[in-house]
Amino acid sequence: MKIMVSMKRVIDYAVKIRVKADKTGVETTNVKMSMNPFCEIALEEALRIKESGGASEVVAVSIGPPKSADTLRTALAMGADRAVHVTTTAPTVYPLTVSKILSALADVEKPGLLILGKQAIDDDCNQTGQMVAGLLRWPQGTFASKVVLDKEKQEVTVEREVDGGLETVCLSLPAVITTDLRLNQPRYATLPNIMKAKSKVIKKVTPEELNVEINTDLEVLQVTEPPKRKAGVILSSVDELIDKLANEARVL
Amino acid sequence: MRKRTISSVSSYLFSSTSIPCSMRRLISTLVLGEHKGGIVKPSCLSAISAAGSICNDNSISILLAGSGPSLQKAASHAASSHPSLSQVLVADNDLLTHPLAETWADLVHFVQQKEKYSYIITSSSSFGKNILPRAAALLNVSPITDVIEISDPKVFTRPIYAGNALSTVRYNGLDPCMLTVRATSFATPTLSLKESNSTFAAISQVDLSEFTQETFGKSKWIKKSSPNTERPDLVNARVVVTGGRGLKSAENFKLLETLAGKLDAAVGATRAAVDAGFVANDLQVGQTGKIVAPELYIAFGVSGAIQHLAGMRDSKIIVAINKDSDAPIFQVADYGLVGDLFDVIPELLEKLPVD
Numbered sequence: 001m002k003i004m005v006s007m008k009r010v011i012d013y014a015v016k017i018r019v020k021a022d023k024t025g026v027e028t029t030n031v032k033m034s035m036n037p038f039c040e041i042a043l044e045e046a047l048r049i050k051e052s053g054g055a056s057e058v059v060a061v062s063i064g065p066p067k068s069a070d071t072l073r074t075a076l077a078m079g080a081d082r083a084v085h086v087t088t089t090a091p092t093v094y095p096l097t098v099s100k101i102l103s104a105l106a107d108v109e110k111p112g113l114l115i116l117g118k119q120a121i122d123d124d125c126n127q128t129g130q131m132v133a134g135l136l137r138w139p140q141g142t143f144a145s146k147v148v149l150d151k152e153k154q155e156v157t158v159e160r161e162v163d164g165g166l167e168t169v170c171l172s173l174p175a176v177i178t179t180d181l182r183l184n185q186p187r188y189a190t191l192p193n194i195m196k197a198k199s200k201v202i203k204k205v206t207p208e209e210l211n212v213e214i215n216t217d218l219e220v221l222q223v224t225e226p227p228k229r230k231a232g233v234i235l236s237s238v239d240e241l242i243d244k245l246a247n248e249a250r251v252l
Numbered sequence: 253m254r255k256r257t258i259s260s261v262s263s264y265l266f267s268s269t270s271i272p273c274s275m276r277r278l279i280s281t282l283v284l285g286e287h288k289g290g291i292v293k294p295s296c297l298s299a300i301s302a303a304g305s306i307c308n309d310n311s312i313s314i315l316l317a318g319s320g321p322s323l324q325k326a327a328s329h330a331a332s333s334h335p336s337l338s339q340v341l342v343a344d345n346d347l348l349t350h351p352l353a354e355t356w357a358d359l360v361h362f363v364q365q366k367e368k369y370s371y372i373i374t375s376s377s378s379f380g381k382n383i384l385p386r387a388a389a390l391l392n393v394s395p396i397t398d399v400i401e402i403s404d405p406k407v408f409t410r411p412i413y414a415g416n417a418l419s420t421v422r423y424n425g426l427d428p429c430m431l432t433v434r435a436t437s438f439a440t441p442t443l444s445l446k447e448s449n450s451t452f453a454a455i456s457q458v459d460l461s462e463f464t465q466e467t468f469g470k471s472k473w474i475k476k477s478s479p480n481t482e483r484p485d486l487v488n489a490r491v492v493v494t495g496g497r498g499l500k501s502a503e504n505f506k507l508l509e510t511l512a513g514k515l516d517a518a519v520g521a522t523r524a525a526v527d528a529g530f531v532a533n534d535l536q537v538g539q540t541g542k543i544v545a546p547e548l549y550i551a552f553g554v555s556g557a558i559q560h561l562a563g564m565r566d567s568k569i570i571v572a573i574n575k576d577s578d579a580p581i582f583q584v585a586d587y588g589l590v591g592d593l594f595d596v597i598p599e600l601l602e603k604l605p606v607d
Contacts, residue, residue, distance in 0.1 A: 016558065017413045026417055095385070096394045123419075124412055124539070125397050127385035130353065134389035139471035140353050142382050145533070157474070162378040163487070163542075165478035165534055169352070171471050181523070181540055182533055217394045217425025221407065224418050229565070232586040234577075238599040241571065244587055249569045251491070251548040252605065 001112035001151070001173070003046040003055045005080065006102055007039035007062050009071040010122040023222040026122075035071045038117020040078075040186040041179040045147055046115050047079045048184065054149045057081045059109060063093055063101055069202055076197035077189035083202040084109075090214050097207070097215045099131035104210040106136055111174065113156065118143050118178040129178035139171040143180045278311050279405070282341075282367070282428070284360065284374035284383065285314040286351070290325030292316070294488050295375035297334050298435035303373050304336035305402050305438065310371075313339040315458075317348040317359055331453045335441060343458040347465060350473035353382045358465045360387035363458065369428045376432040376543070388430045395430040396421060400437040414539040415562035435487065436545035436566060479532045483509070486535065489518035492546045492567070494537055496560075497524040498553015498574065498593055505530050507597050508552060514604055520544065522560050538563035552593040556581030 011017060012032040020027055035043075046058045060075035062068045063086040072083040086101050093101075106114060114136075119126035133140035141147070141158030145166065148157045154173045159166050161180045189197070207214060235241050246252040281303040285296045296314065303312045314330050314337055316323060323344055330340045341363070347355050360372065360383070372387070374380035376398045388395035401409040406423045408431065423429045486492065493515065495508045505519070512519045520537040521530065537544055539562040549567035554560060556572070556579055564570070565584060572585035573596050582588045589596060 011413070013559070017416050019417050026413060094394050096389065096392075099389055119540075121539070122413060124410075124414065126381050127388075127395055127397060130382065130385035131389035131395075133353075134357055134386035137466055137470075139467060140382075140386065142353070143378060160378075161533060162382075162476070163534065164485075165476055165532075167476045168474035169471055170474055172469070175470075182527075215394065217423065218396070219422045219424055221420045221422055223412070224420070226411070226415060226418050226565070229570075229584050229586075232570070232582070232584075232588055234582070234588045234590060238589070238596055238603060241587055241589055242600070242603055242605075245548070245569070245571070246605065249548075249586065251569050 001055045002057045003113045004059045004111035005043045005046045006116045008036045008120045009068045010036045019225045025223050036120045041183050042115040042117050044184045044186040072202050076200040077194040085202050085204050095125050095127040098128050100212045102132045103135040114176045116178050133176035138174050138176050140176045142178045144177050145180050145182045279370045280311045281371040282369040283314045285316045286379045287326035290322045292330045295377050295435035297440040298438040299373050299375045300334045301438040302433040306405050312337050315341045317343040319346050319349045327455050337453040340453050340455045341458050345460050352471050353386050354467035354471050356383045357386035361390040362463050372428045372430045375435045380432045384432050393425050397432050399431045399433045414558050484518045486518040486542050491515045491517035491548045492520050493517045493550045494520035495552050496522040496554035502530045555579045
């Protein structure tokens with residue numbers, strides 16, 4: 001069985017982002033970019049399944065400008081076998097288009113599992129996994145914190161993080177899984193593997209070749225900074241805190 | 253924007269309708285409702301409020317699915333839960349007993365094919381986030397996640413980059429426009445059941461005889477495990493006390509629980525505290541956990557990473573107690589106390605007024 005993992009190049013999670021003065025978006029020039037943290041977890045899970053004998057091949061996929069190849073190279077250095085780069089110059093590719101592209105690739109690659117992160121930390125959408133599962137009519141295991149594959153039965157059991165606890169579902173393959181933070185701890189790429197990754201193949205395709213039209217039913221009107229909270233005060237004692245909460249803020 | 257006339261509201265799907273009688277063209281909204289133990293969840297009422305804020309002539313229906321008496325009980329509860337609601341649609345079938353995304357998305361698609369709503373809205377709960385995007389893909393439209401403001405019928409504001417920026421988007425696509433809304437951003441009316449009886453919504457059973465579930469059998473619900481807690485629900489609590497890495501151990505979190513007990517507060521945690529194994533992960537507040545906006549939020553031993561702030565920055569009053577006077581949490585706190593939480597918590601326990 002083959003596992004396909006989808007990944008996104010985003011502003012590094014540790015960067016304090018700046019909103020552009022003209023309100024058209026967030027400053028991305030000269031800003032450190034990395035693989036979306038949830039995508040790292042998705043790749044790690046695919047690699048672990050492969051290492052335990054559950055899969056024969058891990059294919060990494062990314063959609064975006066030429067620079068997205070860096071993210072795929074990182075994936076190859078972590079242990080993915082090969083990569084597919086869907087190249088586009090569109091400034092924004094929304095989840096509906098991404099899911100159509102992934103669904104078209106799934107038709108070609110025929111993976112048994114498609115693993116994605118639960119959300120990208122730039123647009124915070126949390127949609128792509130669910131949407132590609134819908135398009136493919138495959139079952140979905142979102143917000144996964146535990147994944148157990150049963151190759152014999154062609155089933156995967158997914159423990160999901162839901163409001164108020166954990167839910168367990170059993171999905172027949174092929175299936176889509178999206179990863180939550182606690183699923184695993186992603187590995188670092190070692191230097192020998194980074195060297196080896198240079199000889200691995202990144203295949204390039206375009207959305208047009210996959211017969212997918214870039215959908216534009218959304219238009220960003222503006223991006224602004226959130227309202228600032230007014231500066232607070234540092235108090236000197238618990239007594240003062242209780243007094244302020246009771247008499248000034250009136251929340252006690 | 254495509255609008256429907258009253259005459260196009262077919263009655264063959266639902267046994268009755270209570271759409272306000274008017275010759276004006278109408279916007280209609282379907283709210284996906286989540287229910288438990290015969291009660292509609294408060295986050296769904298926020299979704300109804302959001303639907304109500306789109307425009308005045310919005311005819312709002314809530315769809316409840318499941319099976320058996322608890323579903324019918326939830327339908328009665330829903331009918332009197334919100335004055336903006338005009339209809340409760342009940343889809344009663346064994347296939348729908350558990351909230352599996354596969355079945356639910358097919359149901360939403362089925363109902364939309366028949367009734368052509370202009371909007372489909374649900375709350376940004378794990379239930380809503382799991383189902384709505386899948387249903388949107390089946391309907392070939394772009395959904396919009398985590399809406400915090402509706403400024404025009406098709407213009408929505410939502411946080412991006414862990415709440416460090418706000419993006420205002422216009423939806424230019426076909427009907428339905430599909431949204432998940434952040435429950436803490438849309439207030440629910442505080443009506444007593446008795447008062448709201450005058451605005452009782454009609455309850456209709458969805459005719460499922462032609463409902464063919466394409467994904468039947470591909471997913472099975474196995475179980476749900478919930479940690480035992482008697483504290484108020486984190487997302488809806490009036491007061492939240494949160495512990496971070498500074499709590500140092502699971503044992504010390506008990507101290508926080510005692511304090512929460514005294515304040516009738518919910519207990520929250522940072523990702524660091526969850527990863528260290530101090531508490532279960534469903535207590536995590538932040539970008540990837542719960543979004544809360546209580547009246548009072550007290551953070552103990554929380555540094556204030558941007559991912560955590562994303563989950564609590566809309567709280568009315570924020571109090572931070574931290575040993576490190578340079579901790580970023582103090583930049584968003586209304587009241588800060590620089591000190592050892594192991595001194596402060598016992599002192600608070602001793603000095604807080606008893607109701």
